[in-house]
Amino acid sequence: MKTSKIVEQIPPSGIRAFFDLVLGMKDIISLGVGEPDFVTPWNVREAAIYSLEGGYTSYTSNKGLLELRQDISRHLKHKHSLEYDPSDEILITVGVSEAFDLALRAIINKGDHILIPEPYYVSYGPLVTLAGGKPIFIKVNPENSFKITPKDILKHCGDRTKGIVLNYPNNPTGASYTKPELKAISKAVIKRSLIMISDEIYGDLTYDFNHTPFPTLPHMKERTICLNGFSKSYAMTGWRIGYACGPKNIISLMTKIHQYTMLCAPIMSQMAAREALKSGERSTQEMKREYRRRREFIIAGLNEIGLTCHKPEGAFYAFPSIKISGLSSMEFAKELLKKERVALVPGTAFGPSGEGYARISYAASLSNIKEALLRIKRFLAPFERTKPLDKSSGLRPEQGRRTKK
């Protein structure tokens, strides 16, 4: 039987085998989880139960409940002074994942190039391919805290470049951008008339400065599709509610696809999302404070044991270098899992430039983080003596200090 060439050619997520290994093991400490370790705040869960009891079990408008779109519009205005018309500039989707797919399909003509900074969230590349486009990966410089620069963008632009994807705070690196940094990027976007797909799902989890939504920058609202949702800010991953804000014509194209493929997002989740916007801010702030403390703790801990790590500005991921071990990312992850029963995600899951790195999630309890750090330290001990050091990694002084103890 002949099946779709384009789908067949999409590389299978190489990480799947490793995932199966992790899922088959018991009693592991996992720092490999890409979702909050908090449960959805009770007031939100309670609202969903209430909506079920009240018999809210129907379809909603294709675009999503008008009330929810109005709430989102108000929220964006209040929080970021952003103006989006709930009637035709906001679309409720099944998670940001769907919104991302819709955005690509709405803008790509066959063969269009989409720029994707690498390492990147796993679905970006394949979804561009499926939409008929060609992903152009831009390796970000670890020395620049894994941030892309306007120069990087201009260098990779060609005649067919249609748009660029920016995910900040970033999964997997945790990197985010200050307003001036984003402004510089926006100039490159204007220069090459690109469409920006801005995935800001981790926006509320920005620790060192205020998150700047891309459309708030001068002249960017008309060329940005801004994606956000409830999964990370309100610990609502399983509810699958995201949204896209953007220019009327693009939102209308996205809605067209959405109404044929998804029809609408589940109504109970939409009702819950309304409650989250109404009363979730306190929980969000509490979770953010907790993540922030864990971030400080884990970054200090990782650097101490020799997994050098820049301080991520947001999300709940650390992306340390594992080069000190002399192992590949995949070997490192597998060996650590086997020997010390600690799970993390090899950097290569997020593109080839993730080699030499690992994603460590601190959406885990502090006691688990402490224990995992101890185990990783124990795991690394033999490598320190036997493996030649990578001179460029600049780890020598650290090591010297440690062996003296």
Next chain:
Amino acid sequence: MNEILEILEKDARTSAEEIAKMLGMKAQAVKAAIKKFEKEGVILKYKTIVNKELVRDEHSDVRALIEVRITPKKNLGFDYLAERIYQFPEVNACYLMSGTYDLLVVVEGKDIHTVSDFVSSKLAPMENVRGTVTHFILKKYKEDGDILRQAKRDKREAISL
């Protein structure tokens, strides 16, 4: 609230070094701040929350909330009587309330008799106590912000992107 206090209130065993890491401070500075809190009485003491739904403590097996109506003493107000009441070791907590009664007294004892004995022989006969209503606690669900049941299981998949 101060972030050091917030962390200690959640887990009193977090070391000064760990708190320092979490807040990006020097361990010495955290230690000094904790000392100061202790000295000022901001930090009263470090206790363990024992789940009394799981272990029996014969001395405090029964707990009752007692509404106490009192006549305030001239010039001394409610504080005078409250002080006389809260010093009894049986009294676990004591609050001055608005509403239909004045003091809410939490009393612990090994059984119902001990608690009612305390109320009838110590509390009720006190001068200026006009009346008491005793409510025995049947089951504890949540105490001081902690839900009293077995540790929650992490329901997430062990790994996800």
